[in-house]
Amino acid sequence: MGTTMGTIRFAVHGDPDRYRTAIGNARSRSKIAKGLAIPVTMDLCSWNTMVSGYAKAGRGKIVICDRGSNPRVAKGLVVKKAGGVGMTLSNGVTNGEGLEGDAHLIPACSVGSDEGDKIKAYAATGRATATINFKGTVLGIKPAPVMASFSGRGPNGMNPEILKPDLIAPGVNILAAWTDAVGPTGLESDSRKTEFNILSGTSMSSPHVSGAAALLKSAHLDWSPAAIKSAIMTTASTVNKQLEPMTDESTGNATTPYNFGVGHLNLDLAMDPGLVYDLRNEDYVSFLCSIRYGAKTIQVITRSPAACPLRRKPVPENLNYPSIAALFSTGKKGVLRNTLIRRVRNVGDVNSVYTVKVQAPKGVMISVRPGKLVFSDKVRELSYYVTVKIDGTSVVMGDSGAVFGSFSWVDGKHVIRSPIVVTQRVGWPGENKFNLLKDYARNVFDEMCEKDLCSWNTIVFGYAKAGRVNDARIVFDEMVERDNLDF
Numbered sequence: 467m468g469t470t471m472g473t474i475r476f477a478v479h480g481d482p483d484r485y486r487t488a489i490g491n492a493r494s495r496s497k498i499a500k501g502l503a504i505p506v507t508m509d510l511c512s513w514n515t516m517v518s519g520y521a522k523a524g525r526g527k528i529v530i531c532d533r534g535s536n537p538r539v540a541k542g543l544v545v546k547k548a549g550g551v552g553m554t555l556s557n558g559v560t561n562g563e564g565l566e567g568d569a570h571l572i573p574a575c576s577v578g579s580d581e582g583d584k585i586k587a588y589a590a591t592g593r594a595t596a597t598i599n600f601k602g603t604v605l606g607i608k609p610a611p612v613m614a615s616f617s618g619r620g621p622n623g624m625n626p627e628i629l630k631p632d633l634i635a636p637g638v639n640i641l642a643a644w645t646d647a648v649g650p651t652g653l654e655s656d657s658r659k660t661e662f663n664i665l666s667g668t669s670m671s672s673p674h675v676s677g678a679a680a681l682l683k684s685a686h687l688d689w690s691p692a693a694i695k696s697a698i699m700t701t702a703s704t705v706n707k708q709l710e711p712m713t714d715e716s717t718g719n720a721t722t723p724y725n726f727g728v729g730h731l732n733l734d735l736a737m738d739p740g741l742v743y744d745l746r747n748e749d750y751v752s753f754l755c756s757i758r759y760g761a762k763t764i765q766v767i768t769r770s771p772a773a774c775p776l777r778r779k780p781v782p783e784n785l786n787y788p789s790i791a792a793l794f795s796t797g798k799k800g801v802l803r804n805t806l807i808r809r810v811r812n813v814g815d816v817n818s819v820y821t822v823k824v825q826a827p828k829g830v831m832i833s834v835r836p837g838k839l840v841f842s843d844k845v846r847e848l849s850y851y852v853t854v855k856i857d858g859t860s861v862v863m864g865d866s867g868a869v870f871g872s873f874s875w876v877d878g879k880h881v882i883r884s885p886i887v888v889t890q891r892v893g894w895p896g897e898n899k900f901n902l903l904k905d906y907a908r909n910v911f912d913e914m915c916e917k918d919l920c921s922w923n924t925i926v927f928g929y930a931k932a933g934r935v936n937d938a939r940i941v942f943d944e945m946v947e948r949d950n951l952d953f
Contacts, residue, residue, distance in 0.1 A: 510534055511541035511553070525549030528596050530586055532556050539651035542570040552598050556582025557615075562716025564615025567639045567664040569650035573598050609706045613725050614638045614666070615716030620724035621868070621889070622791075625757055627783035629723060629791045629887050632695070633702045635678075635731040637671030638715075639664050678733045685737060686813070692745035692786075693811070697736045699788040700743070700882045702729030723885040724866050728789055740814040740880030743788045756780040791887045792854040799859045809849045810875070810882070812841040820875040820882070822850075827869035829862060830888050831855040834873055854888060863890060 511531035529550040531541045538555055545553045553574040557564065563578030575598055577585065588594050614637060622630040644663035649656025675698070682694045689697075704726065706712050711720045712730065747768070754764045755774035764772040774780075783791060783806050792804045812818055820839040826832040833853045841848065852873070863869055868889035875882040 510536065511544045512536045513544060526551060528552040528554060528598065530554045530556060530582070530589060532582075533558055533561055538566070538576075539568050539570060539653060539656075542568075542572050542574055543651075543653060543655060546572045554582075554585060554596075554598075556586065562615050562714075563718065564715040566616075566666045569658075569660075569663060571651060571653075571656060573600075609708055609710065609713060611636070611706060611730050612713050612715040613721050615714070616667070617725070618668075620727075621866075621887070625782055626793060626889065626891065627781070627791050628785065628787060629727060629789040629885065631725075631727040632789075633675075633699055633727045633729060633731060634725075635671040635674040637668065637674070638666045640666065640670040642670060675731060678731060678736065681733065682736060689742070689813075690744055693742040693813070696742040696744065696788045697739040697813075698731060698733075699728045700741070700884065701732050701735035701739050702727075702883075703732045704729040722864075722866060722868075722870050723789070723887055724868065724870075728883070728885055738814065738880070739882060740812070740818070740877060741810040741820065741875060741882045742813050743786050743808065744811050745786055749786055752780040753782055753785045756782040756784075789885050789887075790852060791889070793889055793891045794856055794858065796858075796890045800857070801855055802858045803853055803855045805851055805853045807849060807851055808884075809847060810839070811847045812845075814877075814880060816843050817841065818877050820877045820880075822873055822875055824873045825871050827871040827886075827888060829856065829860065830869060830871060832871060832873065832886060839875065852886075854886065856888065858890075861890075 509532055511529065512535050524545060525548065527550055529545045529548070529552070531545065531553055533555060536544075541555065542553050550572065552572055553570065555574060555576045557577065557579040559579055561579060563580065565576045565578065567576070568574070589596075611634075613634065617634065617637075618631055620630050622628050641662055642665045644650060644660055644665075646659045646661070649658045650660050650663045678698060679691075679694050682697060683689065686694075704712065712726060713719060714721050714725060751764055751768065751772050751774075754767070754772075756779065759774075761772050761774055764774075783793070783804070786809050790806060790808075792806065794802045794804065818841045820841075822834045822837050824832050824834060831854070833855075835851050835853075839848050839850065861869075868887050871886045871888070872883055873886065874884070
């Protein structure tokens with residue numbers, strides 16, 4: 467984050483603007499087209515466009531390609547086979563200004579959607595000329611870090627009571643190890659060999675987080691996975707290196723917990739978090755019960771007998787998680803409240819006193835009790851309650867359908883921060899009936915488990931085999947109709 471490898475510049479001659487672009491192919495320094503080339507637009511630069519008459523138009527020129535349809539590196543191959551000497555890869559509106567580096571087969575550069583529109587407009591004048599120049603590595607890019615345009619966003623569609631994503635970590639234009647079994651583009655025709663490559667995606671951010679977790683485990687051998695996750699989440703940063711709110715790479719707008727979760731990974735602070743939100747086995751079982759998993763289904767996961775309480779049913783938002791999501795119904799009026807419980811364990815100085823600081827969003831009242839946590843050698847773990855109040859008739863949710871706040875436990879040395887997401891849940895016709903059907907289906911699943919057929923694919927078959935054709939048809943139709951819900 468903040469460093470670009472092999473940055474190149476694209477200058478459109480006759481236009482006063484110069485466009486600083488994304489990472490290009492550092493190995494193509496000697497291959498940069500000398501002199502001027504006329505830019506030609508070939509849209510998506512797929513094999514279809516190459517054979518549809520564009521091939522001649524692109525010969526000897528720098529070709530402008532739009533992202534989409536086929537891999538970015540494959541577009542360069544199309545241009546190369548068409549006789550092009552270079553490529554400018556332009557983002558579409560959905561990609562915005564987010565840029566990713568690739569080891570292209572020809573000299574190439576990437577530009578955002580706005581810059582791409584300007585370049586294509588200039589190319590359409592019929593008198594356009596262009597040159598791609600490799601300008602070397604650029605350090606200290608600002609702002610950094612920023613939210614990647616391709617990064618997954620919230621809310622949690624399956625269980626909105628649990629905020630997702632959890633956090634963000636470096637995952638764009640990462641210098642990573644690479645196998646010599648394939649070329650850096652991964653294309654079959656790429657015969658180049660290299661030990662390193664520039665890569666982006668979850669496959670790059672995940673190693674950062676797992677590596678951080680491994681270091682935390684080596685420093686705290688008695689910590690559980692939940693405690694390690696808590697330490698990483700409660701110490702994450704929500705500002706960039708300029709101490710300003712992080713922005714979205716694709717739009718330039720400020721980000722929210724629906725973009726970054728709790729924030730950006732900060733391993734130094736995670737090593738000494740002060741307090742952690744730990745989870746026991748019974749906490750996981752209670753959560754599974756709260757989202758309508760049956761005892762037999764849970765046993766498939768836990769590999770041990772499990773039982774859900776019959777009287778006092780647990781609620782998913784009470785999972786002892788470092789973040790909080792408070793959901794309210796849109797159909798209710800007046801002052802609404804939601805009280806949640808959390809439990810923290812002291813992993814810092816034995817005798818510590820923490821006080822709470824609350825940042826409530828506009829139109830929302832947040833209270834935490836008790837407001838002070840006192841730890842000692844005899845008191846290592848304490849619980850507290852968070853109450854969120856809204857006026858159902860006047861509260862105004864943001865563009866994302868939610869408003870965001872936070873609260874922190876501070877002791878003068880540590881800041882244990884938890885984001886709060888407040889949102890109103892819109893029901894759908896027949897929801898109660900569907901939930902009953904879901905419960906019924908889970909009971910059937912439990913029955914199937916007893917016969918060692920613990921797969922949802924076997925439910926309809928099990929019904930049909932038993933002669934319960936109508937039941938099979940109902941469950942099948944519901945599963946298809948609500949395929950975005952997890953049975």
